[in-house]
Each structure stands twice: as structure tokens, then as C-alpha cells.
Amino acid sequence: MNPFGKINFEKREDVSPIGRTLAIVIALIAAMLVSAILIKLANASPLDAFVNLIKGAFGNKRAVLETLTKSTPLILTGLATVIAFRGKIWSIGQEGQFFLGAMGGYWAYRIFAGLPAAALIPIIMLAAFLTGAMGGMVAGLLKAYFNVDVIISTVMGNYIIDYFLSFMLSGVGPWREAGSYYQQTAPIAANAYYPILFANARLHMGFLIAIACSMIVYLILNHTPFGYQLRAYGSNPRAAKFKGININKIIIVTMFISGGLAGLAGTGELFGVQYRLRPDLSPGYGYTGIIVAMVAGLNPIGVIPAAILFGALINGSAQMRIATGVPTALTSAIQAIVLLSLLSAQVLTRFRVRRVEHAE
Amino acid sequence: MAQNNNPENKKNQQETFVIETFQLTKRFPLVLANDKVDINVRRGEIHCLLGENGAGKTTLAECLYGFYKPEEGEIHFNGECCNLSSPNDAIHLGIGMVHQHFVLVEPLSVIENIVMGTDHKGFLLDFAATEKKLESLCELYDVKINLHAKIWQLSVGEQQWVEILKALYTGVQLLILDEPTAVLTPPEADRLFSVLQRMKSEGLSIIFITHRLKEVMQVSDRVTVLQKGKKIATVNTKDVTTEELAYMMVGRKVVFSVHKDEVKRGDSILQINELVAKSDMGLEALHGINLILHQGEILSIAGVAGNGQKELFEVLVGVRKALAGDITLEDKKITNNSPRMIANKGISHIPDDRIGAGLIADFSVEENLILGLEENPPYRKGLFLDKKYIRKFADESITQFDIITPSMKQRTSYLSGGNLQKVILARELRQSLKVLIANQPSRGLDVGVIEYVHKQLLEMRRHGVGILLFSEDLDEIFTLSDRIAVMFKGKILKIYDAQEADLESIGLLMAGIVDKET
Numbered sequence A: 001m002n003p004f005g006k007i008n009f010e011k012r013e014d015v016s017p018i019g020r021t022l023a024i025v026i027a028l029i030a031a032m033l034v035s036a037i038l039i040k041l042a043n044a045s046p047l048d049a050f051v052n053l054i055k056g057a058f059g060n061k062r063a064v065l066e067t068l069t070k071s072t073p074l075i076l077t078g079l080a081t082v083i084a085f086r087g088k089i090w091s092i093g094q095e096g097q098f099f100l101g102a103m104g105g106y107w108a109y110r111i112f113a114g115l116p117a118a119a120l121i122p123i124i125m126l127a128a129f130l131t132g133a134m135g136g137m138v139a140g141l142l143k144a145y146f147n148v149d150v151i152i153s154t155v156m157g158n159y160i161i162d163y164f165l166s167f168m169l170s171g172v173g174p175w176r177e178a179g180s181y182y183q184q185t186a187p188i189a190a191n192a193y194y195p196i197l198f199a200n201a202r203l204h205m206g207f208l209i210a211i212a213c214s215m216i217v218y219l220i221l222n223h224t225p226f227g228y229q230l231r232a233y234g235s236n237p238r239a240a241k242f243k244g245i246n247i248n249k250i251i252i253v254t255m256f257i258s259g260g261l262a263g264l265a266g267t268g269e270l271f272g273v274q275y276r277l278r279p280d281l282s283p284g285y286g287y288t289g290i291i292v293a294m295v296a297g298l299n300p301i302g303v304i305p306a307a308i309l310f311g312a313l314i315n316g317s318a319q320m321r322i323a324t325g326v327p328t329a330l331t332s333a334i335q336a337i338v339l340l341s342l343l344s345a346q347v348l349t350r351f352r353v354r355r356v357e358h359a360e
Numbered sequence B: 001m002a003q004n005n006n007p008e009n010k011k012n013q014q015e016t017f018v019i020e021t022f023q024l025t026k027r028f029p030l031v032l033a034n035d036k037v038d039i040n041v042r043r044g045e046i047h048c049l050l051g052e053n054g055a056g057k058t059t060l061a062e063c064l065y066g067f068y069k070p071e072e073g074e075i076h077f078n079g080e081c082c083n084l085s086s087p088n089d090a091i092h093l094g095i096g097m098v099h100q101h102f103v104l105v106e107p108l109s110v111i112e113n114i115v116m117g118t119d120h121k122g123f124l125l126d127f128a129a130t131e132k133k134l135e136s137l138c139e140l141y142d143v144k145i146n147l148h149a150k151i152w153q154l155s156v157g158e159q160q161w162v163e164i165l166k167a168l169y170t171g172v173q174l175l176i177l178d179e180p181t182a183v184l185t186p187p188e189a190d191r192l193f194s195v196l197q198r199m200k201s202e203g204l205s206i207i208f209i210t211h212r213l214k215e216v217m218q219v220s221d222r223v224t225v226l227q228k229g230k231k232i233a234t235v236n237t238k239d240v241t242t243e244e245l246a247y248m249m250v251g252r253k254v255v256f257s258v259h260k261d262e263v264k265r266g267d268s269i270l271q272i273n274e275l276v277a278k279s280d281m282g283l284e285a286l287h288g289i290n291l292i293l294h295q296g297e298i299l300s301i302a303g304v305a306g307n308g309q310k311e312l313f314e315v316l317v318g319v320r321k322a323l324a325g326d327i328t329l330e331d332k333k334i335t336n337n338s339p340r341m342i343a344n345k346g347i348s349h350i351p352d353d354r355i356g357a358g359l360i361a362d363f364s365v366e367e368n369l370i371l372g373l374e375e376n377p378p379y380r381k382g383l384f385l386d387k388k389y390i391r392k393f394a395d396e397s398i399t400q401f402d403i404i405t406p407s408m409k410q411r412t413s414y415l416s417g418g419n420l421q422k423v424i425l426a427r428e429l430r431q432s433l434k435v436l437i438a439n440q441p442s443r444g445l446d447v448g449v450i451e452y453v454h455k456q457l458l459e460m461r462r463h464g465v466g467i468l469l470f471s472e473d474l475d476e477i478f479t480l481s482d483r484i485a486v487m488f489k490g491k492i493l494k495i496y497d498a499q500e501a502d503l504e505s506i507g508l509l510m511a512g513i514v515d516k517e518t
Helices: A017-041 A046-058 A061-086 A094-112 A117-146 A150-168 A205-223 A225-235 A237-242 A247-274 A285-295 A303-324 A329-348 B007-011 B057-064 B087-093 B110-117 B127-141 B156-169 B186-201 B213-219 B242-250 B309-317 B339-344 B354-358 B387-400 B417-429 B447-462 B474-480 B503-510
Strands: A006-011 A351-356 B019-028 B031-037 B046-050 B072-077 B080-082 B095-098 B174-178 B205-210 B222-227 B230-236 B268-278 B284-294 B298-302 B324-329 B347-350 B435-439 B466-471 B483-488 B491-497
Touching (some): A117 A150, A117 A247, A247 A285, A285 A303, A303 A329, B031 B057, B046 B213, B057 B095, B057 B174, B095 B156, B127 B156, B156 B174, B186 B205, B186 B213, B242 B447, B284 B309, B284 B324, B284 B491, B298 B447, B309 B347, B339 B347, B347 B417, B354 B417, B417 B447, B435 B447
Parallel strands (some): B031 B230, B095 B174, B298 B466, B435 B466
Antiparallel strands (some): B268 B324, B483 B491
């Protein structure tokens, strides 16, 4: 027999809030330690790198505002993920719907460009929400009526949207800026810019919209019959069916809202930050949104700090690179490490370790 | 009672038991499943483990089978202390077990299942040798089964024989059967008992787990009673009465029947006409069901599991399509209406699979109490759920139905089986309902809760609700029913008035034997 007895992992019934917070802190420390190895491998001082990362993200008011700017699309794509994943509808389409939203907004802009900002911007946002939502809804319809796996349809959808945008911006495409060497549209006119919140910073109205959306998603999930049904379907689709919840409706509406939120993220980047539609409008905000949602524990309010954390990583990495020469690509690696650490922590907190001694 | 205590046992060194436990203790988080249990099983005896659900019978058996590892205590096999760290260890020693849930591969034949399911050496499977050995086993114990049949072609009762053969095939000295009669008709159960006697006479020892007192009296030599994880006593079966065993099992006097008022049968309320539906496998499972349910009546569907009850229940609830025929509620056709429409018309249901089909385990008790009602006005106000009203409704439900939970915010999965059922009852019965479709409403519950469920059903009956009761428990059917319909292979064979029905003819009908009575 093993003289030390046996180590048993037992499932824990409930995790206290203190335990959960502690787990997050430990996970972040662990993530830093692992990242430090990578930074070391890039021939930089990990301490320097982290100091610059944090300075770059939060070092002064401007940095903070820029971090919030970067977190804005992540809040929205994170929320798009939360609402779908709460129903165990595994949509990976946020990246595509982000671009659909940007395209829908741009399309509305081209039609209504003459209107004053107070009318134009709401129209753009509505168009963006609806085009993103349509994209999501297609996946929802395919799932509801043909039982097409949502992961497959959304990933494939991402490619279709990506190539469609490429076409629109190509030499023969209708949106290409005349005479431009690049795949991009002509710049947006200033009357369509999202209002800036602080002078000399890029933080725009989209941030407030994102915060409002997280409140709305919270309300939907916790205070409406629809949200109740969505959660019921996510936890136990069979019981949901027996108790008469219209599952097809749930899937379709959920994907509609999810796509719409991702679409708002896209249009916010276009009219709030970049002012030009280009294929690199998103450096992967849609996919990072999935990570943000997971880190937030699929909590719509938790998405805000989670998105700010990842916004800070993106924003701070620029200064980290300038000061220490660590390549920005490392940011993606660090993001992944943070995600894996937090997910591991979430799983581990659900167990307690017990040593079993034998009576013999 | 001659010897119902343990201290003497230890001194009696002459007798070696096949299996013996000393102070066996098994804990689960929050539960002490077995608390210092001493049991012993003699060679060539049928030993019953009797107890209510949750008494720890299955856990104890799983410890003996190496599936669980006890935290404390010892298990001795043939007088030697053994350390069972997996079922494989147990099988090597000669311990076999037939679980409540079978582990068989449906598209494969009996022989193939037994070859695959047992430990075999070498690379190739020797079907011919297996077949020969199985044939001789069948002959020895007088088991009749087609070894070449595919599992899906067999009835549940026959599948159990396959599991038993599988255990025998590995050469067991001790066979553990966990509630084997739960899936059998009375004649099939009798058949099992006679084979068990045969095995016993061949020197096998059998541990027979049950919560049915009748079976204990019928089949066992000795019986060990467990209650809440503790051993109450081990007694010779012939020295005790059913009443004494019931008292040991529950810890209080049990009333074996609930009071049933005379209720005058009202008008017909639910009519089922020539209903046809398919099973999940795509085979026709209902071949033209005809039933009429009246107000204030309990109409029971008796039958062995797998004869179309599941399909009938699901069609009535609205989650399975009827292919032909129709269902009429008070002169209005409701065939193939959506589950929500059916519920809103006053048909409530209690599913047999509480956690799987009746509740959302991750939801709070409060949330589960409004499952299916979330869109209806008092629970919804405008766009939003009326949390205040819901809280009040939950509070009242918990009091009225005596649901034991630390709070209405408690996660439902932490509730005991009885309380889960009470959550469902509260939700379904507090609505204004015309028809209740109850599927195995007391299965797996403690005697006390069963009594409660029965009282609630009779209360509904008194209020004029028509109740369609699906049950595999004939005692329950006889206690509650006004009429009894026997279902076999997707048909209603006969409908009895409860006064005229007798156990024997219903038992035969359940097995599909029609022309026995004249």
C-alpha cells in the first residue's frame, strides 16, 4: 500500500466568493509567472516588461482612456458570447458579425451621409445591429430547422463574411477608395464620427453604449421570461422542451441578439476609432470576446472588468515593445495564458483535495 | 428473533463467510452513505439487503464490488482481508454484480456482449468457446435465452438475463443483484426467483437488493436491514414478519394504505382515440391507443417498462408527434399541440425523470417553481418577470408542500429526491388543472413521501381532476386506481374496474398472456 495514503479529489458543493476571488488572483499571478518565462526567452527582463505593460495600460489618464477604448469592442463581443453561451449555443461567429456590423453601418452611412449627426449615428447603429443580428440569425435558423451545428455554421460564416468584405474592398469592389493602393474605403465624414468623451483621447460614445448593453443583457438574462427560458434551455434542454419552452425561438432570438451586439462592436470601431473600413478593422476582437466572456464566467457585468483586463493587455503591449523590445505577438500568448490560468482556477476551485489514510 | 446482533459472530470462527464486512464506512460529500456496517453472507445463501431508497444498499454493494472504496473498515472474502480497488479486482476474486442500469451494446448479440464485457486474454475473441460455455451455464441454471439475439430485440427482462449470464460467465462465487425485479413482470420475477434458488443449490451466494418486503419474504434466507446508512439488524427471514421488517426499515409504523374517499366519476374529460406514434428508434410504439379519462377518476396504466408508456406519456404532454389518431380535451382536439398550449389548457404532468425532464438542476428552487409558467401573467409583469410575485408564490409553495430546503434560493440539485418531487408537485398542482398525467410519481421515493404523493393525487381526484397514472408498481396501482388499463406492446389489452381486478390476471396480461382467464 501507498504509505502516504491516497490523494482524493472530491467535488466541492459550493465555492465561497472569497475562494473565487482568491482563485482569480492566484491565477493571474500564475499567468504572470508563465508569461515571464516567455519574456525571458525573448531576451527581455520580465520585470521591466510587466512594469511597462502596466504603465502603458494605466500609466496616465491618456493610457487609461486608451485602454478603455480598446476594451469597448471587447465588451460588446464578450456580451455577444455571454448571451449565446448561457444557452449553450456555441457561437464562434462574433468576428464575422463584427465585420457585418461594420459593413451594415458603412452601407447606411453611404445612403444617409447627408443627414445631421443626431439622426445619422442612430441610423448607422441600428443598421449595424441589424446586419450583425441577421448574420447571427442565419446560424440560429440553420440550427433550429436543420440542426446544423452552430460552431460549424458560424466559423464558416466568418470566412464568407471575410471574403465578401475583401471583394467589396477589392479593385473591382464598389467600396474601394478611388485611386487608393490599399484595400480600404474612403475616410468617413466627420458628421458620422461617434462623439468623443474626453478631449485629446479616442474614447468614444461606443464605450457608454457597451456599458449600457451589459446592463441590458443582465436584465434580459435575469429579469425577463426570455432570459429565464434561455438559461433553462442552456442548463437542461430536455426539461425546457417538456415544460413547453419554444426552443427554436430561443435559439433564433438569442443568435439575433448575439450577432447584433457583435455588429455594434464593429460599427463602433469603424465610426469611433478607425474612420475607414479596412479588412484589419479587427485584430481578432470577435475571438478575444469569447475569451473575455469565459474569463467573466459568462456574467454580463463581469464582462466589463474582463474586457478592460484584455484591453489593457492590448494597449500596454505597445509600450512594452517599445521599452523592452518584446514582440507584440507575445500579447496574444499572454492573453491565452491568462485565459488558461483562469479557466484552470475555475475548475480547481470546484474540488477539494483530501488525503485518505488507510485503516490497515 | 434468534440472532440479530453481531458480537457473537466474531467469536464463531468455525464459519467462514463468502463475504464479510467489518465497520465498513463510506462517505460522500454531505452524506454518510454507510456507517460502520457489518454484514456477512454465507455460502449458498440468498441474502437480502433491505432498505428505503437512500438507505445505502447500493453504495454498500458497490463497495463490495470494488466500485467505491470505503473510507474505513475491512472487507473479507472467504475469510481473507481483501483490498478491492476496482470492479476488476472483485471479478477476479469471483464477485459479480448486476446493476440497475444495464451496460449492454444494443446492436450486438448476447454472445458478443458477453465476450466484450468480460475480461479476456489474448488478442482474438473465441466466440465458439464462449457459446459452448454459455450454453452449459444456461442449462445448469435453467436460463432460457436466445444467445444469438441482438440486445435491442430483447425485452428488458431478457436483457437482465444477459447481465446475469455475463456475471456467471466470469465464474462468480457471489452474485450481487441490485433491485433486479424493478423491470420485471410478476411472472418474470417468479422465474428469476426459481433460477436464484437453483444457483443457491449449486453453492452460489447471492446478495439481493430490494426495497420490496414481499420479495424478501419470498426469496431470502437471511435479510440485513439498512436505514440511513446504518445497519439495523440481520435476521433469519423465517423468524420475522413483514410488519417487523417494515418497522426496522422505516423506523416507524407504516400504514400500508391511504384512505381513499368515494368520489363519483364525472363526465369524460380526456379522450384518446386510435393514437399511433413512433419510438425514438423509428419503430411504431403505439398501435392505436383508445382511452377515456373521466373527471375525478384515477385511471392507471399498468405495464412493464418499454411497452409504449413512455411514448404515450410524451405524446400526451406534447413532446412527441402523434402520427395518427387524436386526443380530445373536453370536445376540443389537442392532438399535436405544443407542450405549452397543452399545459395552458389545463393538463399538468409529472415526468418520471424528475431531474432530466421536470427540473433545471442548476436553477434555484424558486426558479424551478415557475418553470413553464414564466410567460404567464401573474409571474410576468410587462416585459419582466415579477420577482416579487414569484417570491411570494415560491414562499407559499414551500410552506404548503412542506419542501425542505434551507432557502428558496438554494440550488435545486442539492435537494433530496422527495423534495425534488414536491417542487414538481407544487408547481403542477397549484395551477388550475383539469387533467394530471403522472408518470411514476412515487418511484424511488421514501415511504413517507410516497404516502404524501398518494394523498396529493387523491386530493386532486376529490377536486374532480382526471388523473392518468403511469406506474410500474402494482401496489400503487391497486391502492389508487378507479380503473386499470394494462398496456402491452403499444396496445391497451384490457381495462379493469379496480374492484374487479386481481393481481394475478393483471400480472399475466402485463406479460402479454391474454387467454388465461375464462
